Amino acid sequence: MSKKIFGFFNKQKQFEKDVLENNMQYSSFYGDSFKQLKKNKIAMFCAGIIIILILIAIFAPLIAPYDPTYQDYSAVLAEPSMAHPFGTDEYGRDILSRIIYGSRVSISIGIVAQVVASLVGVTLGSIAGYYGGKIDSVISRIMEIFQAFPDLIFAMAIMTFMGKGVVNLFIALGLLTWVRTARMIRGSVMQLKEKEYIEASRASGATTYWIIMKGLIPNCLSTIIVLVTLGIPNAIMYEASLSFLGIGIVPPTPSWGNMISAAQTFINYRPLYSIMPGVAIMITVIAFNIFGDGLRDALDPKLKN
Amino acid sequence: MLSYTIKRLAQTVFVLFGISLITFVLLQIVPGDPVALMLEKRADPETIAKVRHELGLDLPYYVQYFNFIKGAIHLDFGTSYFTNEVVSDALFRCFKVTFKLACMSFVFSAVIGIPAGIFSAVKRGKGIDTVVMILSIIGVSAPAFWVAIILQIIFGLKLNIFPISGFDSVASYVLPSVALGARYAGSMARITRTSMLEVMGQDYIRTARAKGVRKWAVILKHALKNALIPIVTLIGTDFGYMLTGSMLIEKVFSIPGIGKLAVDAMSNRDLPLLEGTVMYIAFVFVIVNLIVDLSYAFLDPRIRYGKGVV
Numbered sequence: 001m002s003k004k005i006f007g008f009f010n011k012q013k014q015f016e017k018d019v020l021e022n023n024m025q026y027s028s029f030y031g032d033s034f035k036q037l038k039k040n041k042i043a044m045f046c047a048g049i050i051i052i053l054i055l056i057a058i059f060a061p062l063i064a065p066y067d068p069t070y071q072d073y074s075a076v077l078a079e080p081s082m083a084h085p086f087g088t089d090e091y092g093r094d095i096l097s098r099i100i101y102g103s104r105v106s107i108s109i110g111i112v113a114q115v116v117a118s119l120v121g122v123t124l125g126s127i128a129g130y131y132g133g134k135i136d137s138v139i140s141r142i143m144e145i146f147q148a149f150p151d152l153i154f155a156m157a158i159m160t161f162m163g164k165g166v167v168n169l170f171i172a173l174g175l176l177t178w179v180r181t182a183r184m185i186r187g188s189v190m191q192l193k194e195k196e197y198i199e200a201s202r203a204s205g206a207t208t209y210w211i212i213m214k215g216l217i218p219n220c221l222s223t224i225i226v227l228v229t230l231g232i233p234n235a236i237m238y239e240a241s242l243s244f245l246g247i248g249i250v251p252p253t254p255s256w257g258n259m260i261s262a263a264q265t266f267i268n269y270r271p272l273y274s275i276m277p278g279v280a281i282m283i284t285v286i287a288f289n290i291f292g293d294g295l296r297d298a299l300d301p302k303l304k305n
Numbered sequence: 306m307l308s309y310t311i312k313r314l315a316q317t318v319f320v321l322f323g324i325s326l327i328t329f330v331l332l333q334i335v336p337g338d339p340v341a342l343m344l345e346k347r348a349d350p351e352t353i354a355k356v357r358h359e360l361g362l363d364l365p366y367y368v369q370y371f372n373f374i375k376g377a378i379h380l381d382f383g384t385s386y387f388t389n390e391v392v393s394d395a396l397f398r399c400f401k402v403t404f405k406l407a408c409m410s411f412v413f414s415a416v417i418g419i420p421a422g423i424f425s426a427v428k429r430g431k432g433i434d435t436v437v438m439i440l441s442i443i444g445v446s447a448p449a450f451w452v453a454i455i456l457q458i459i460f461g462l463k464l465n466i467f468p469i470s471g472f473d474s475v476a477s478y479v480l481p482s483v484a485l486g487a488r489y490a491g492s493m494a495r496i497t498r499t500s501m502l503e504v505m506g507q508d509y510i511r512t513a514r515a516k517g518v519r520k521w522a523v524i525l526k527h528a529l530k531n532a533l534i535p536i537v538t539l540i541g542t543d544f545g546y547m548l549t550g551s552m553l554i555e556k557v558f559s560i561p562g563i564g565k566l567a568v569d570a571m572s573n574r575d576l577p578l579l580e581g582t583v584m585y586i587a588f589v590f591v592i593v594n595l596i597v598d599l600s601y602a603f604l605d606p607r608i609r610y611g612k613g614v615v
Binding site: 023073106141144145148149150151152153156157158160161211237239240245246247257260263264267268271274277278281282285286289290 | 316319320323324328331332344363445446447448450451454455457458462470523545546549550552553556557568571572574579582583586587590591594
């Protein structure tokens, strides 16, 4: 008996010694996840690519050799050369510079559209999940309708009705993608609200707003982060498709989608003009997708499928 | 099964009403008067008022919505403002083309995607698995319209094997079908691989192998059969997307399908045609999903009885 107690104290002492002397640390949830993520070499490589892409977008004026809207009529549809690595377009604008500036459109639209989608999705999802009952069924029916709309035609319809432009694109893409977030958050909140700690805060007089904001949403944060990361490439793809159809970003503002659309006429003798913006889209989308998958495996493996 | 079917049908009807409502509301907030646009500038206010009255645009909103629903149920969306073609005729004409394109892309993606997924599951971790997975990531991440242009450059212009536009001969079907199907071939390969790996780890597969059944017989007869359920669901949903999302490919190859009709209607602000195409595409999409869900419930009884339906 005494040996047992003694043993316990010894273990406890050893543990405290470890913590104090050997610099052993209590690990937090996000710290653990980050360690896990760091082991995933491909995901980290993609994170590097994403950081480079974001830096390119921010510092576009410093990196791009030309102004993306500068028209040089002495070099219309020039062949690739030292001066213009990917050649120039039908107005004599440098294609490389336009691709570099195009990253601004794609990345900002990807991120902002996901922020819009998360705001709408988290709000409606947590309300539906927390209150349940009639409120839940109303919100769920709305989500069903939104989900049943074929995605591209829905975005096209909104863009036609609201008019072209960046802000409308944010709204259209946000409206297109919030349902996924709302569904996930609704599911998590429904499970979490049955937990004892929520019961306890309710018993001690917390308001509904406090419970949702402090008790439930922080616990859904990892889900939200994963959904945003995996939603960005989706939004980028939609932006490219809409701009390609001529109802997203309109020239002269360069976007990868509208560049491909313009380049289509010249595939006969300037194939590089249409190929390079597509390569840019592909690299960005792959990087976000693989990094998002890695993030999901590290933060929230139950999201798989 | 019956109660599930009824529940799902009721849900579908409800969703279709919702879609019609959203479409109607969106049409009301279109900037610019469609009648003025249609008659251009030569019309005086009196003529505009007369045309508005003929088209029923001066009625209260709820009456207009009721007429819209009544027309939609009878597949009557009026006539196009621009071509004067009856909208439902245009829809059927274009749907035939898009349906053909979707079917061919579907065959292409299933024939490439499913065997590729099986192979990469069987040879997990080997070279072929890596190659298939890289190709499927590229297929899923490359924009379809860009793949279409690349195909045009390689097979149309450089090798001169297939025509790069039109949709009238067998040869002209090839590139659009591959371009539209590439992305779905990628996702089918991925889901097939995941599903096969899951099934192949189970005990009954080991038992079959231990009994001495030949390897490929186990893979094709025992494993694939059970791995098929998630694949069937994905295939159905994909088909819905191919039927409704082909507008990008149709634009690249100038194919006169439903997607091109929708894009044209939008750029012309041709409201009856727009109403018609949006409702039609949404309807097809919802019905395909309904069929998928019902067949899924038929294949997997757990869905019918359990909480599988969220």
